[in-house]
Amino acid sequence: MLAAERREHLLDLLARTGKIVAKDVAADLGISEDSVRRDLRDLAAEGLCQRVYGGALPVSPAVVDYGARQAVGPDGKRKVASVAAAMVRPGSSVILDGGTTALAVARALPKELACTVITHSPTIATALIDHPRAEIFVLGGRVFKHSAVTCGAAAVEAAQNVSADLCLLGVTGVHPEAGLTTADADEAAMKRALSARAADTYVLASSEKIGTASPYRVLPWEDVTGLITDADPRDMVIDQLRALGVEILAAQ
Template sequence: MLAAERRDYLLGVLTEEGKIVAKDIAERLGLSDDSVRRDLRELAAEGLCQRVYGGALPASPAIADYATRRQVAPASKQKVATAAAGLIRPGSTVILDGGTTTLALAQALPANLDCTVITHSPTIATALVEHPTAEVFLLGGKIFKHSAVACGSAAVEAAQQISADLCLLGVTGVHPEAGLTTGDPDEAAMKRALAARSADTYILASTEKIGAASRYRVLPWEEISGLITDAPPANPVITQLAQHGTNIVAA
C-alpha cells in the first residue's frame, strides 16, 4: 500500500471508528507499528488527528484561531449557550471562561438577570458592559491572543482570590478516554484554577467537540457537575459518558 493510500485509510478509520489503535492497524495492513506511528505523526503535524498513547483520536476543530472559531457551528454554540444561561440564578456569582461559546452565553443572558460575572476574558467583559444588571469583574494577566483570555501566573493568582456558585468552562475536546482537553498548557491550568473556585463546574461543548481531543487535559470527569451539549443522546460518546455517570444536560 502506497503512503497516500495508507493516509486515506487512516483518515477513513478515524472518521468511521472515532479512534485509531496503532497496533490493530499494523496487524490489518501487515505493517510494523513504527510505520503506522510515523504515518500518525505526519497526520498530527497537519492537524488531522491528535496523537495519544497507542494511537490517535480526531483533532478538535476548536483549536483554530479565535476569529476562525467564531465561524464554526454558531447555531450549535447558541443552543449550548442558551441552555447554560438557564443555570445562572438571580443573585448568584458565576465564572465565565473565555471562548466563542461563552461569548454567545454572555450575549444570551436575560437583560433582567441580576448576577455577578467573573471572567478572565476581555471579550466576555466587553460583551457585558451594556448589560443593565450584571456586575462584572475582570481578572488580569498576560493575554493569550489565540483565545483572547488572560493566562499565566498573575491570572492564576487572581483566580485564587475569588469564589463563585457556578463555573462555566469551554474546552476543545470531549472524549471518554482522553477526557476534557484544550490546546494550550497555560490555558488548561487557568481553567483548572477557575473551576477550583466554584461550587459547581459545567462544561460547554457544542457537537463538533464531542469525540475530539486536544493535547492538554483540563479536568477529570469526577470534578465536573455536568456536560452541556447539543450532541444527540444517541451519539456513541454521549451514550458512553452517560453510562459512566456523567450528568448530560441537553441543549
C-alpha cells in the same frame, strides 16, 4: 499496502470508530507499529488527527484563532448558551470562561439579571457592560490573544482569590478517554484554576467538539458536574459519556 493507501485506511478508521490504536492497525495490516506511528505523525502534522499515547484521536476544529472560531458551529453554540444562561440564577455568582461559546452565554443572559460574573475574558466583560444589574469582575494577567483571555501565573493567582456558585467552562476537545482538553498548556492551567473555585462546573461543548481531542488535558470527568451539548443524544460518544456517569444536558 502503499503509504497513500495506509493513509486513507487510517483516516477512514478514525472517521468510523473515533480512534486509532496503533498496535491493532499494525496487526490488521501486517506492518510494524513504527510504520503506523510514522503515518500518524504525518497526519498530525497536517492537522488531520491528534496523536495520543498508543494511537490517535480526531482533532478538534476549535483550535483555530478566535476570529475564525466565531464561524464554527454558531447555531450549536447558541443552543448551548441558551441552556447555560438559564442556569445563572438571580443573585448568584458565575465564573464564565473565555471563548466563543462563553461569549454566546454572556449575550444570552437577561439584561436585567442581578448576578455576579467573574471572568478572565475582556471580551466577555465588554459584552456585559450594558447589563445594569450584573457585577463584573475581570481577572488580570497576560493576554493570550488566540482565545482573548488572560493566562499565566498572575491570572491563576487572581482566580485563587475568588469563589462562585457556578463555573461555565469552555474546552476544545471532549472525549471519553482523553477527557476534556484544550490547545494551550497555560490556558488549560487557567481553566483548572477557575473550575476549582466554583461549587459546580458545567462544560460548554457544541457538537463539533464531541469525540475530539487537543494536546493539553484540562480536567478528568470526575471533576465536572456535567456537560451541556447540542450533540445528538444517540451519538456513540454521548452514550459512552453517560456510561461514565457524566450528566448530559441536551441543548436541542
